[in-house]
Amino acid sequence: MKALRSEWVDGGIRMVDCGEELDWEECGRLLLKEWPGEGADWMEVVYRGGRRTTWRPENAEGGPWNEGESRRLPQGAVIVATGGLRGITAEAALRLARSYDGRLHLLSRTVWQEGRVPRELKHLKDAVELRRGLIELWRGMGRTVEPGMIEREVQEIGKQREIRESMDRLEKAGVKYCCHQVDVRDEKAMKRVLAEIYAQEGRIDVVLHGAGVIEDKLLGNKTEEVFDRVYETKVKGARWLEENLRWAELNCVVLFSSVSAYVGNRGQTDYAAANACLNALGGGVAREIRGSGVVAGLEWLGGGGGRSGDGDGDGGEEIEGFGGGDDRS
Numbered sequence: 442m443k444a445l446r447s448e449w450v451d452g453g454i455r456m457v458d459c460g461e462e463l464d465w466e467e468c469g470r471l472l473l474k475e476w477p478g479e480g481a482d483w484m485e486v487v488y489r490g491g492r493r494t495t496w497r498p499e500n501a502e503g504g505p506w507n508e509g510e511s512r513r514l515p516q517g518a519v520i521v522a523t524g525g526l527r528g529i530t531a532e533a534a535l536r537l538a539r540s541y542d543g544r545l546h547l548l549s550r551t552v553w554q555e556g557r558v559p560r561e562l563k564h565l566k567d568a569v570e571l572r573r574g575l576i577e578l579w580r581g582m583g584r585t586v587e588p589g590m591i592e593r594e595v596q597e598i599g600k601q602r603e604i605r606e607s608m609d610r611l612e613k614a615g616v617k618y619c620c621h622q623v624d625v626r627d628e629k630a631m632k633r634v635l636a637e638i639y640a641q642e643g644r645i646d647v648v649l650h651g652a653g654v655i656e657d658k659l660l661g662n663k664t665e666e667v668f669d670r671v672y673e674t675k676v677k678g679a680r681w682l683e684e685n686l687r688w689a690e691l692n693c694v695v696l697f698s699s700v701s702a703y704v705g706n707r708g709q710t711d712y713a714a715a716n717a718c719l720n721a722l723g724g725g726v727a728r729e730i731r732g733s734g735v736v737a738g739l740e741w742l743g744g745g746g747g748r749s750g751d752g753d754g755d756g757g758e759e760i761e762g763f764g765g766g767d768d769r770s
């Protein structure tokens with residue numbers, strides 16, 4: 442809804458959550474009271490236990506644990522990172538593993554394939570050169586050259602290069618790691634991979650759930666397939682983790698969410714919903730486990746470099762009201 446608000450500019454969207462404790466009449470009365478008037482700056486209001494609550498972002502100091510408490514992982518921590526072969530999850534996993542002499546298990550759909558990048562293209566650096574080189578190569582081989590196929594191949598080669606770079610950095614830092622090719626949306630595959638890690642390591646201490654995709658498009662132009670792909674990568678991935686992890690033994694679980702969940706971004710109805718759901722799931726699990734572990738949802742504020750948009754949204758993660766800078770925090 443928050444994302445839709447920035448797409449449907451002629452209309453107005455507000456969310457009023459009355460819960461189950463109020464009857465229809467009372468809900469109707471509150472709706473009329475909450476009907477957006479001039480200058481109303483809230484987006485979402487929740488009524489619970491006779492209280493009216495709205496959301497407002499605030500600067501927070503420190504981490505998701507109590508003040509004064511410093512959180513340490515055990516040396517030799519076993520760290521599982523979904524989406525951990527590329528981007529900010531790869532970076533976070535590397536740093537954690539380096540600091541705690543940890544062992545990494547990196548889950549990703551794409552893994553390194555020796556020989557996947559054709560020898561003739563290895564020296565080509567940017568996407569433009571690569572596209573040109575690929576067209577020449579395929580023509581020379583008598584292969585059909587279609588723009589869509591070329592783009593997909595350029596993206597695949599880009600992924601391979603990024604993965605190779607991550608692996609080189611891990612090896613240079615002396616980090617022990619293992620890659621698992623798995624689609625986090627696949628329930629059976631996730632169950633199998635996590636069981637394999639438990640069998641091999643005896644425990645899992647830390648989980649980073651960073652797998653995510655964005656395919657920005659206005660809601661009217663999104664297919665169900667696109668919506669599901671974006672939404673399920675985060676939400677199903679988190680669900681299969683929730684069902685297959687031994688929570689009592691975990692030290693820390695970090696869900697890589699986005700400020701998009703709070704502010705909504707044009708073109709990101711699926712992504713905002715997925716991140717909001719991730720936050721709710723994290724909150725629920727945190728309340729349930731009540732052990733010594735921590736569940737944290739990190740609301741990354743993206744921009745430039747990290748994520749790439751595709752389609753007719755505003756692209757990337759330019760956040761309304763945040764200036765769309767380059768910072769990742």
Ligand SMILES: NC(=O)c1ccc[n+]([C@@H]2O[C@H](COP(=O)([O-])OP(=O)(O)OC[C@H]3O[C@@H](n4cnc5c(N)ncnc54)[C@H](OP(=O)(O)O)[C@@H]3O)[C@@H](O)[C@H]2O)c1
Pocket residue numbers: 523524525526527528529530548549550551552600623624625626650651652653654674697698699700740741742743744747748758769
């Ligand atoms: N970077 C930012 O500024 C920013 C801002 C806000 C939120 N975040 C969140 O932080 C996380 C990482 O962002 P990033 O920018 O580093 O992303 P990224 O570079 O695009 O990396 C995402 C990773 O997730 C993997 N992945 C995608 N779908 C998957 C699936 N179904 N199963 C397994 N792995 C899958 C990708 O590998 P394959 O495609 O090969 O599977 C890739 O390794 C995301 O959850 C994102 O929403 C990032």
